[in-house]
Amino acid sequence: MSALTEQVGAELTALRDARTYKRFNTLESPQGPVVRMAGRGEVIVLSSNNYLGLADHPEVVRAGIEGLERYGAGTASVRFICGTFEPHLELERKVADLSGTEAALTYVSCWNANEAVIPTLTDSTTVIFTDELNHASVIDAVRLSRPAEKVIYPHSDLSRLREGLAGAPSAARKLVVTDGVFSMEGDLARLPEIVELAREFNAVVIVDDSHGVGVLGETGRGVVEHFGLLGEVDVLTGTLGKALGGAAGGYVASSAEVCDLLQQRSRPQLFSNALPPTVACSALRAIELMLEQPALVARLRENTKTFRAMLLEAGYRPLEGESAIIPIIIGETADAIALSERLLEEGVFVTGFGFPVVPEGTARIRVQMSAALEPEHLERAIEAFRRVRPS
Numbered sequence: 001m002s003a004l005t006e007q008v009g010a011e012l013t014a015l016r017d018a019r020t021y022k023r024f025n026t027l028e029s030p031q032g033p034v035v036r037m038a039g040r041g042e043v044i045v046l047s048s049n050n051y052l053g054l055a056d057h058p059e060v061v062r063a064g065i066e067g068l069e070r071y072g073a074g075t076a077s078v079r080f081i082c083g084t085f086e087p088h089l090e091l092e093r094k095v096a097d098l099s100g101t102e103a104a105l106t107y108v109s110c111w112n113a114n115e116a117v118i119p120t121l122t123d124s125t126t127v128i129f130t131d132e133l134n135h136a137s138v139i140d141a142v143r144l145s146r147p148a149e150k151v152i153y154p155h156s157d158l159s160r161l162r163e164g165l166a167g168a169p170s171a172a173r174k175l176v177v178t179d180g181v182f183s184m185e186g187d188l189a190r191l192p193e194i195v196e197l198a199r200e201f202n203a204v205v206i207v208d209d210s211h212g213v214g215v216l217g218e219t220g221r222g223v224v225e226h227f228g229l230l231g232e233v234d235v236l237t238g239t240l241g242k243a244l245g246g247a248a249g250g251y252v253a254s255s256a257e258v259c260d261l262l263q264q265r266s267r268p269q270l271f272s273n274a275l276p277p278t279v280a281c282s283a284l285r286a287i288e289l290m291l292e293q294p295a296l297v298a299r300l301r302e303n304t305k306t307f308r309a310m311l312l313e314a315g316y317r318p319l320e321g322e323s324a325i326i327p328i329i330i331g332e333t334a335d336a337i338a339l340s341e342r343l344l345e346e347g348v349f350v351t352g353f354g355f356p357v358v359p360e361g362t363a364r365i366r367v368q369m370s371a372a373l374e375p376e377h378l379e380r381a382i383e384a385f386r387r388v389r390p391s
Contacts, residue, residue, distance in 0.1 A: 030056035053372025055246030067281025099253035100230035110250030116266035180209035180223035186325030214243020245286030336363035346384035
């Protein structure tokens, strides 16, 4: 046994001993409100990012199949060589319209999109201001950017953000980066105040709205629409892998100049294959369906409101929030994982999250709603929650 294998083995043993080792469940059916899980049979899913239930929508699937048949399985190239296909341009026009921006550019994931836009917009003078609870992709993108200065402000503490902006050199480029919906808390960025501060201090606002698009706003356009700020945010990033079809892919939506610069300089665009055309086709149809069928977003909100009330009635105390994420703080990582396992034994799939995903002592189970969940699914789920509730 090599020294590396021995050392890694010891780390894995420590995870198992601490009861924090993650075990992966395998689905044998399409993602939906009920799935067939290997070794478990049918289970209700309250742990998916499939917010609008479009991951297995027949029209989304058919659009992907037609794209596959017309354009093939993959691009076999980066965009600037020979990897730009018609569906990329169609999808980018639709994403720009959805976001209220001049242009948009797709990537193979929102992780890639964040690692593209933040370093590309960082120069030798840049000061980056980032919320302490931003997504890991934002954290890593900031690390890659190597700005002149990085300021991590306490979660949604805009007095500290103001102090930081006021103290930054007036000539510096200032980037304020925030999640739109914080994925582990379910709360929203204080975007109106952030935009106001940015205007006051001549800063750029970058919002990752991966958990907001398809969930918030009258037409599902996300946190910017929710706050009446369509067209007022400098840069939006988002994913096609959650509400918008649930496949893969991410995007940056901004001015034509920013997107052009990203095409010219962003490393994930220059050195990684383009989004598969089949995914672009299915994502495009998913966006169209969301806009054509506003009842999907309305049903998601109703399900979220209903199940939050059910949890309260059953004795749970979920964190407050306006998104489709309903976190329930448990405390210790092992306890959160154990509770999620008991729920799975009862036929309800909810994931437990602990350190290092969330800080020590704040482990939780994260309930996520979907428009595809029917009332009977919610009733069966809450009965399981009642049966396993910790004493």
